Amino acid sequence: MSRMFPFVVLFTGLSWASPAAAGDHQAQAEQLAVLRAEVEALSEQLAAEKDEAKGRLRAVEAQRVELDVQIRRQELRMDRLLAEEQTARAAVDAAGGGDVGVQAAVLEGIAGLRGVIEAGIPFKTDLRMAVLSELEDKLRSGVLSAEQAAARLWAFAEDERRLARENALDRQVVHLGGEDVLVEVARVGMVALYWRAPDGRVGRAVSAPEGWEYRPVDGADAENVGALFDALGKGIRSGLFTLPGLTAEVR
Numbered sequence: 001m002s003r004m005f006p007f008v009v010l011f012t013g014l015s016w017a018s019p020a021a022a023g024d025h026q027a028q029a030e031q032l033a034v035l036r037a038e039v040e041a042l043s044e045q046l047a048a049e050k051d052e053a054k055g056r057l058r059a060v061e062a063q064r065v066e067l068d069v070q071i072r073r074q075e076l077r078m079d080r081l082l083a084e085e086q087t088a089r090a091a092v093d094a095a096g097g098g099d100v101g102v103q104a105a106v107l108e109g110i111a112g113l114r115g116v117i118e119a120g121i122p123f124k125t126d127l128r129m130a131v132l133s134e135l136e137d138k139l140r141s142g143v144l145s146a147e148q149a150a151a152r153l154w155a156f157a158e159d160e161r162r163l164a165r166e167n168a169l170d171r172q173v174v175h176l177g178g179e180d181v182l183v184e185v186a187r188v189g190m191v192a193l194y195w196r197a198p199d200g201r202v203g204r205a206v207s208a209p210e211g212w213e214y215r216p217v218d219g220a221d222a223e224n225v226g227a228l229f230d231a232l233g234k235g236i237r238s239g240l241f242t243l244p245g246l247t248a249e250v251r
Helices: 004-095 098-119 125-141 146-165 219-233
Strands: 167-176 179-188 192-196 202-208 211-216
Touching: 098 125, 098 146, 125 146, 167 211, 167 219, 179 219, 192 219, 202 219
Parallel strands: none
Antiparallel strands: 167 179, 179 192, 192 202, 202 211
């Protein structure tokens, strides 16, 4: 009997320890499986977020390129008008046409600038047109000489070029909900115009068959327009902005 005792003790000990060890291994395996599942889920989420971020960056880059193209078109249009005016003035001087010839060149330049303003965004259009009308009236009535009018027209054209190059905040009256309202406007060069009303509504200027309309935007578009106003208000004049209708309504 004494020889059997150690064997019985050993057997009893093994039969007691084995289920606990198996349970520990099973628990570890289950925990490892859970962790692996979490890692896989996080990896899939990370990959999806990377794809989404790449898509947003591609869209923003495409928008930036299109905006650069539109701004460059505006600048080229102004450069062409300025070059035409300069050529006309040189031709008049060379031909000895005097004030009559210069006056004709200035009137032609005024007509050209009117076309540019009419084709552009509705940024203080009435005021800019009024400046040209006043210049034309003073030229025709003799209040200004042809040379004086030419100098003023040149300065006006330079101001138009500046507007095409810069992004800025301003204020103007627009027609909203059947009434005229003084709003803030955010101008992106001379290719897009956004507005923010005193009650917090935001929107954009849209070219319609009947003329320009000031349509409100909401949701993500409203947040993006608000971000543009905030940036310009802080003096940030350049950056990447996702803006509604930036290219669709640009002429």
